[in-house]
Amino acid sequence: MSERPPISPKSPRAALEPEQVPPPPKRSERARNPLVVIGNAIITIVLVAMIGAGGIYVYGKQKIEAAGPLKDDKIVNIPQRAGMGDIGDILQREGVIDNNRWAFIGSVFALKARADLKPGEYLFQKSASLRDVIATIVEGKVVQHAVTIPEGLTSEQILARLAENDIFAGNVREMPREGTLLPETYKFPRGTTREAVVQRMQQAQKRVLAEIWERRNPDVPVKTPEQLVTLASIVEKETGKPDERSRVAAVYVNRLRQKMKLQSDPTIIYGLVGGKGTLGRPIKRSEITQPSPYNTYVVDGLPPGPIANPGRASLEAAANPARTRDLFFVADGSGGHSFTETYDQHQKNVARLRTLERQIQNDTVEPADDAAPAAAPQAGPDANAAAPAATAPAKPQKRARATAPAPARQGAAQQPAAPPPASQE
DSSP, X not given: OOOOOOOOOOOHHHHHSOSSOOOOOOOOTTTTOHHHXXXXXXXXXXXXXXXXXXXXXXXXXXXXXXXXXXXXXXXXXXXXXXXXXXXXXXXXXXXXXXXXXXXXXXXXXXXXXXXXXXXXXXXXXXXXXXXXXXXXXXXXXXXXXXXEOOTTOOHHHHHXXXXXXXXXXXXXXXXXXXTOSOOOEEEEXXXXXXXXXXXXXXXXXXXXXXXXXXXXXXXXXXXXXXXXXXXXXXXXXXXXXXXXXXXXXXXXXXXXXXXXXXXOHHHHHHHHHGGGOOOSSOOOHHHHSOOOTTOTTTSSSSOXXXXXXXXXXXXXXXXXXXXXXXXXXXXXXXXXXXXXXXXXXXXXXXXXXXXXXXXXXXXXXOOOTTSOOOOOOOBOSOTTOOSOOTTSOOOOSXXXXXXXXXXXXXXXXXXXXXXXXXXXX
C-alpha cells in the first residue's frame, strides 16, 4: 500500500477558499470594437447631459417664477439704447431683482426675449418674479402719466404748462392757432415729445368739434365751426359754473340775433395782451373803447377768432344754448349770475350787487378814526363776472378807479341810460 500524504487540518475559512482562482473571462471581440466603446461613451455623456439639463430646467423654472425682492410697487425707467446687461444692472440697483444679475440674463435667454426688451418707464408689482419683470418689459407696458389741461387757457399758456412738465421732451416748432387745442385730461408715457402732445390735442379738438357741429341747433347764428369755437371761447371765459354755460351762451346768441354788441370783458383783455391770457390789473376806462379787432364793445358781432381754448362743455353750450330771451346777466355775489330779459330788471340786479359789495366792504374794512370814509367802489365794466373758475383766470366783480366813474355801457353787463332798440338793422 502506498502511503497517503498526511492531511493538514484547515480552518473553516481556508477550507471554503478555492485551491486556485479561475482567470477572468475574456472580452468578446465585439466588446473590444472601438465603435462600441465610442458609442457607449456617447450614450453615457448624453444620459449625464440629460440629467444635468433636467436639473437645470427645474432649478431655472423655480428661479424664474419665484417671488422677487420688491417690498412695494416701484416705477423704474429703462433708458433708450440700454442693453440686456444694462437693464439687469438697473433692475438690480433698484431692487426689482436680487443681486444675481446673471439669473436675469439667463432668464432672458431662456424666455427668448433678448430682442424684445423695450425701453420705457415701467411699474413693477410687489414681489414680481423674473418672468413677470421680463414680460412687463417685453410687452412695453409703460407707465401712463395723466396730464390735465384746464379749459379757458390760451395756446401760449398751454405751451408754457407743457414746457414746465418734465415728463415731456423736445420743443414745439410753431405756436398752435388759438382755439385748436382741446382742454382735457390726457395720458402720456414719459419721454413723449411736446410736438406729439400738441398734435394729439389738435386731433382731439377736430374730432370733438366735428361731432358737436353735426348736432348743433341750426338756429344758432354762426356760419362755420371756427365761429362756433370763437363763441364757445367767450362763454368759457365768462363763467366757470357748468350749469350756467348754456344760459350765458343764450345771452350772446340772442344778442347776435338782434345785432347787439356782445360787450364781453374777456375780449377786451385778449385784444390787449393776446395769448398771455391775463391782464394782471383792472381794465382801464380808456381801454373799454380802445379800438381792437377783439374788443366786442367796439366791433359788431364775434371777434375775428377765439380768445382761448374752450372745453367740450362750452362747445356744447354754444352749439345748443338754452332757449331763453335773456339779453343781460350780472354777478349775483355768490359765484353765479342773475339773468334778465329787460334792461330795467337788469339795472335792479346791478343795484342789488352794488349794495352787496358795499355791505361786504363795510363788514371787512374798518376805517381809521381820523380817516375820511371810503367811497363805495365803482361798478366795473365786468359786472357780469363770475366767481373765478378753476380753469380760467379770475375776473374781478368791481374795479377801483382813480378817475371819475366810467359811464354805464351797453351789453350783457350794463346798459346806457336808455335801453337800445330790440334790433338794429
